[in-house]
Amino acid sequence: MKKTIFLLAVLAFISCKKENQPIDKTTESATETYSEGETAQTKTPEELGKSIFEGKGNCISCHQVDQKVIGPSIQEIAKIYKDKNADIVTFLKGNGEPIVDPSQFAVMKTNFPVTQAMSDEELKAIESYILQPFKIRDSIKQ
Numbered sequence: 326m327k328k329t330i331f332l333l334a335v336l337a338f339i340s341c342k343k344e345n346q347p348i349d350k351t352t353e354s355a356t357e358t359y360s361e362g363e364t365a366q367t368k369t370p371e372e373l374g375k376s377i378f379e380g381k382g383n384c385i386s387c388h389q390v391d392q393k394v395i396g397p398s399i400q401e402i403a404k405i406y407k408d409k410n411a412d413i414v415t416f417l418k419g420n421g422e423p424i425v426d427p428s429q430f431a432v433m434k435t436n437f438p439v440t441q442a443m444s445d446e447e448l449k450a451i452e453s454y455i456l457q458p459f460k461i462r463d464s465i466k467q
């Protein structure tokens with residue numbers, strides 16, 4: 326019995342040690358880890374959408390808030406979807422037509438396996454995140 330306890334203690338000690346090391350190294354990419362961890366306990370759809378957009382959806386690698394990188398900016402997407410009263414959820418399910426930059430649709434299409442695997446709640450959260458008014462919040466860098 327004592328042996329078991331001792332072994333457990335050793336194991337616990339080793340696993341603690343292992344956990345500590347990567348945490349030190351990954352402090353720089355902490356934003357990613359943070360936004361993923363946040364998913365479970367976020368409150369507003371916008372916050373949930375942001376955490377998916379920057380976390381497991383990895384949308385942020387192609388869509389910045391206010392400038393075009395590989396894909397159009399979030400603000401541009403929001404403007405066009407509002408103007409045309411179109412549905413982002415439908416698009417992300419793969420059931421819509423591209424209306425922002427159809428010439429680059431093939432690039433965006435590669436994400437449909439990811440977005441199609443998301444729940445309606447997650448897709449609606451992404452939509453709320455994209456459609457929210459960004460200007461005030463993001464011009465004042467937090």
Ligand code: HEC
Nearest residue numbers: 382383384387395396423424425426427429430432433436
């Ligand atoms: C590999 C780069 C890349 C990634 C990753 C990416 N996108 Fe895109 N996205 C694009 C490009 C390029 C376009 C422009 C083509 C188009 O309009 O369909 C686009 C367009 C869009 C549009 C506008 C579609 C339209 O009607 O024209 C939406 C909405 C969108 N992306 C959402 C997302 C979301 C949500 C994610 C994450 C799940 C994501 N994107 C990830 C490259 C990407």
